[in-house]
Amino acid sequence: MNYLQAFILAIIEGLTEFLPVSSTGHMVIASAVMGIGSDEFVKLFEIAIQLGAILAVVVLYWKKFFDFSKWQFYAKLLIAVIPALGFGYLLNDFIDDKLGSPIFIAVILLLGGIVLLFIDKMFKNPKIDHEADITNMSAFKIGCFQVLAVVFPGLSRSAATIIGGMQQKLTRHAAAEFSFFLAVPTMCAATGYKLLKGAHLLNGENIKLLLFGNLIAFIVAIIAIKSFIGFLSKHGFRVFGYYRIVIGVVILALYFSGIDLTVL
Structure with missing residues (x-):
């Protein structure tokens, strides 16, 4: 991997x-x-640069993450992250195998896109617009939705948790924000686990690539988060549904046209 690819x-x-x-x-x-x-390092890199994206959430919502007087916030995140951590550990080999299947990813992208076309009409009359009003049980149920993204790579952790939040009567805005919050412990755990397993790959040059990648991911994630909240509140999920369908079709077209995606 070179710096342009990173x-x-x-x-x-x-x-x-x-x-x-x-x-x-x-x-x-x-x-x-x-x-x-x-390349084994590339697979590690794809997970490890999530740290940059995580840092973007912490920076944008620093008042929430560093208000230690509100322990309930941390308790909800802990409750919500437990299901994904358990299933992620147990199904690690299955996940790695499915990440090697372009057909699997394409199908999940397609099916998830179809769901997003109708998701705004499925959950009406939301009642919760603030994280403080989310109960511990609702947090756990949202965490169970996150498990779907663990089991089905290509589904999207963000999509699963936002849909889980809306199913628990959260507004789109509140569901998206809680999804961001939940990403922090989830992705920290996943990244830490992968870094421990791939420690033998961390030579001087690879560490530089990781630092560079995390910096770029951090900057871009800040812009994406700010833009996404406003867009989602106004327009909903439909455009993302169409996008997923297009990407899924493109992957299938590349695969069946003979382009080698088996290196995944």
Whole structure:
């Protein structure tokens, strides 16, 4: 991997991590197209640069994350993250195997896109517009929705948790923000686990690439988060549904036209 390839992957991570379009699917396909998808460090890089995106959430919502007087906020995140951590650990090998299947990712992108076309009409009359009003049970149920993204790579962690929030009567705005908050412990755990497993890959040059990628992901994620909240509140999910369908079709077309995506 060179710095240009790292730059491209980091932009994709920053743009898509908090959108309901599957950052993992986008980065895996991009790395395959660039011919670096089979590299073990690239697979680590795609996970590790999530730290930059996580930092963007913490910076933008620093008052929330550093108000230690409101322990209930941290308790809700802990309750919500437990299901994904458990399933992620148990199904790690399954997840890695499915990330190697472009057909699997394409199908999940397509199906998720179809769901997003109708999601705004499925959950009407939301009642909760602030994180403080989310109960511990609702937080746990949202965390269970996050498990779907763990089991089905390409679904999108953001999409799963936002839909879970809306199912629990959160407004689109509140559901998106709680999804951002929940991303912090979830992605920290996933990234830390991958870094421990891939510690043997962390030589001097690779560490520089990781630092560079995290910086780019951080900058782009800040812009994406600010833009997404406003767009989602006004326009809903439909455009993201169409986008996922288009991307899914493109992946299938590339695969069946004979372009080698098997390096994933």
